[in-house]
Amino acid sequence: MNKSFAHLFLEGSKYQNMGKTDQQLGTPAPPLETPCDGKRIALPSPPSDMGRQALVEVVHQRRSVRRYADRPLTTQELSYLLDMTQGVQTQSERHTLRTVPSAGARHAFDTYLFIRSIEGLSPGLYRYIALEHALVFINHNDALFNRLEQACLGQKMVSRAAVTFVWVADMHRMAYRYGERGMRYLHLDAGHACQNLYLAAETIATGTCAVAAFDDDAMNALLDLNVATHFAIYVAPVGKKA
């Protein structure tokens, strides 16, 4: 019987079938996040009591939320959600430690935000610069949210949310240490980030829904990614609960 693509991938990414990784070969390490030019927009610190709720309550209350109230989030709330999903706690030359775990502390994601309704920020596509806890405005045009919805196979929640998160995987940042096996770890890491978003959103009367049903080519094109190295891995719209 022919082996499926999935079987071939699982076989090829077993430790015993891998060659030497770039790290083992001593090649220079990639940067801790994908470089991004552009004016930094500082994010405010959230109030210290934001999100204080018993974990057991939050875990039990969490549901996927696909309909949102037509109310904006504040920049403090956005700042809080970004901190909870990718916030950098310590940084050295080689790695960062963040609010989520990551295989080998590679933290190989860049976070993109389709902002529709955040107080104080004009609508458009932004990138979160985790190392500076700041945003960079990338672009906006009338078709942006339509294209986002189409890229998500017509799922309206992504264009009706106050903000839609898109985590973009940097293959080399992960493969540097783990080779082909790193592809497995990227997908595991994405789950951690999104779960933290679910839980953090819940504590501020806000909801999210994981979205993996999207057209890869359309999403990567919308984000203008270099697909030789980067791809959109996971999407999550966020809005106030209706």
Ligand SMILES: Cc1cc2nc3c(=O)[nH]c(=O)nc-3n(C[C@H](O)[C@H](O)[C@H](O)COP(=O)(O)O)c2cc1C
């Ligand atoms: C990997 C993954 C992909 C998902 N993709 C979508 C999606 O594209 N669209 C959607 O409406 N829900 C999506 N969901 C949400 C699930 O449908 C949801 O978690 C499930 O129905 C259980 O409901 P609950 O999260 O409220 O417990 C996804 C969830 C996961 C974990």
